[in-house]
Amino acid sequence: MxxxxxxxxxxxxxxxxxxxxxxxxxxxxxxxxxxxxxxxIALGASQAALAAKPSRAAVVGELVAWNAGSAAVIGGTLMRLPLIVDAGGLLLVIALAMMIATVHGKAAGPGWALWTYRLLLVIVLVSIPIGLVLAHLRAA
Structure with a gap:
C-alpha cells in the first residue's frame, strides 16, 4: 500500500x-x-514469501522506520538540511536491520529467493552512505 x-x-x-x-x-x-x-514493495513481498511468520510489531516497525526515513531524506534534501537526511538514512538502516532479523537463517522459501532478498538489502544498504555524502556535498 x-x-x-x-x-x-x-x-x-x-x-x-x-x-x-x-x-x-x-x-x-x-x-x-x-x-x-x-x-x-520488492522487500516486503520477498519478506512475506521468505519469513516463517513475521510479527505484526516487526512489520509495523519496518514500515514506520522505512517511510519516516524516506520522508526525512526527501524533506532534508529539499530543505538543504543534511543532518535531517542523516537521520532519515539512520532510520532506513534500522528498517533494513529489522528486515534482516525478520528473515534470518534458513528461510521458508527457495534458496535463490533468499539470496536475491539479501542482495537487494545489500544494494540499498550500500546506497545509503553514498546518498548521505551527496546530500552533504549539495548542501555545502
Missing amino acids: FGTASIIVGGLVAAVTSPLQLAHGSWAAAYLVLVNGVAQ
Whole structure:
C-alpha cells in the first residue's frame, strides 16, 4: 500500500517538476518511485514469501522506520538540511536491520529467493552512505 502510493505520488511529482521548475523535483520523483516505492514493495513481498511468520510489531516497525526515513531524506534534501537526511538514512538502516532479523537463517522459501532478498538489502544498504555524502556535498 505505501509502496504503491509512493509510486503514484512519484509520478505526480515527475509530472509537475518541469512546469513548476522544482530544483530537486526529478530526484524526489525518482526517490519516491524507486526507493520508497519499488524497493519497499520488492522487500516486503520477498519478506512475506521468505519469513516463517513475521510479527505484526516487526512489520509495523519496518514500515514506520522505512517511510519516516524516506520522508526525512526527501524533506532534508529539499530543505538543504543534511543532518535531517542523516537521520532519515539512520532510520532506513534500522528498517533494513529489522528486515534482516525478520528473515534470518534458513528461510521458508527457495534458496535463490533468499539470496536475491539479501542482495537487494545489500544494494540499498550500500546506497545509503553514498546518498548521505551527496546530500552533504549539495548542501555545502
